[in-house]
Amino acid sequence: MHCRKCERAAVINMRHHKLSLCGEHYGEWFVAQTDRAIEKYKMFTREEPVLVAVSGGKDSLSLWDALLRLGYRADGLYIGLGINDPAPYSDVSLEKTRAFIESGGWRVAKNPPHDELEIASSQTPLLAMTHQPVLHVVDIEQTYGKAIPQIAREKARGQGKPCAACGLTKRYVMNRLALDKGYAVLATGHNLDDEVAVLMQNTLRWQTGYLARQAPVLPASREGLTRKVKPFCRFYERETATYALVRGIDYIYDECPHAVGNLTNFYKTLLNQLETQSPGAKLSFYLEFLRARGEGAFEQFNKVDTLHACEVCGQPTSAPGRCAFCRMWDIEKLDVAVV
């Protein structure tokens, strides 16, 4: 199969777009589509500082790469979770993140790792880039005294997986650092497969409050909360992986060992069957949801709860007293800096 734009062999065939592209043209298309999503959903401007949550995986590193190539003021935030058993997941993911930004690979494309991918060796950045990206690293164990598996074991009361404790911690640290450092917006690498898995979970129980808020942009609805955006929400996972490949981005292949076999992955398997039966089904499920939501399907469920300031850290919380984060970490007074 050939590239739609030149005579080279295609590296990807996107049936839902009826589009095959070679590595070079795919990289250009992908970055342009990213910019279109940012503009369409009014995520942020080239003037606003953006904090990208990077995990060392294909999605977040590709996002940082694409934003930098597009000339956005994108810095990174890596949160060290201390998940290194049975395999050094956290250590390797930090290493990949550091290697990505230190190599400056985002400035000029490297050759892809596979010879069969024909990439123009002279591929140049799409835009002049004046921004010097910064990588913020917050190590949870160094900052709060315990790694995620340890705090989860102590606090999760035998429920097994540390995912709830991990999610709470990451959301808190991301929001807090974005605010403290003056970022206008927090960008995450959630792709279409992630979004439809969550959408399916929310839909199967008709969790109307969650459905009302699931969108490419979650506005900073009140003081103390950062705007959150998902510029990759329309890309299939296969598409972000292909971008990482053609850009020569070296990322951590394994997913978090605690995510193996979780419910989200079960829904992803179901949705993959649906996609095989009907190519484009996931994209249509998501985009048609956004249309229905935009037409007001769940508007009456988007209730803004009264928020309180946590009596320790001052961050917004739903009940008076200490917030869930300060309670979980037994923080009594604000002597713990995030970074």
Added chain:
Amino acid sequence: MHCRKCERAAVINMRHHKLSLCGEHYGEWFVAQTDRAIEKYKMFTREEPVLVAVSGGKDSLSLWDALLRLGYRADGLYIGLGINDPAPYSDVSLEKTRAFIESGGWRVAKNPPHDELEIASSQTPLLAMTHQPVLHVVDIEQTYGKAIPQIAREKARGQGKPCAACGLTKRYVMNRLALDKGYAVLATGHNLDDEVAVLMQNTLRWQTGYLARQAPVLPASREGLTRKVKPFCRFYERETATYALVRGIDYIYDECPHAVGNLTNFYKTLLNQLETQSPGAKLSFYLEFLRARGEGAFEQFNKVDTLHACEVCGQPTSAPGRCAFCRMWDIEKLDVAVV
């Protein structure tokens, strides 16, 4: 496993209800649950004449049986579609329907076909039954000159399956006969598995107009349309099959040969995986949808289109001129009686 209510062996274990029952107690539970659904959703009263669409399958015959045992004024409508190739599907289904009502089996329970099911031989009707049920039979070929496969071949323009032509014809004949014969309501045997498969299809494309109207009761929103109800919408398919079994109802096991491999069955397979992973997931998907719908999630999409009277048959139709049914069947003037 034992029956919750007596010491006999259970014939069914409903994990989503945490309930195991023997044949006799299951039959009683099933009929009582049917009555609760009829009352909860305000489907019809014991005074109103009800027309049950019967196909000879487990769902519709069980529905007719349960309604008669509950003392409702339930008559049947069998529509002969002429689908007898490769197997005599229509002929056998009419035979089963006739045998059901002629045997009077709905008056007193027969012994079930399997010896291991312990049913009290003295099982009596739940209520005194004074209604003498009538079976209306409309044979499409005799009435309109062609069987469904033939009209579909001529009209479907090579699209293969006759399901669209069949659905249009059945909906028309059911509505028309119910009106002509003065029935207050048309009841169909759709079970939970049917409903969630349709709900999933509608949800995957966020067809908000369909979602706004999917409910256990479709009111007779205007003149010329009959109220439509689904008293079995909360029963799993396995539950209606078990009811037919313990009641000794002989039904046609095969589904319509044209339904094999269709999209609805694909969704049923997906939903079965979901149910296996999380028992009760289908029931929750449906009931939570009804809750969200009841709370107005899709209210603004429930638009009542302007309807016209078909210039031939007078039935409501969305565009001026002849209705889709009269056009498909090339009916120029009203000399064709439904029955």
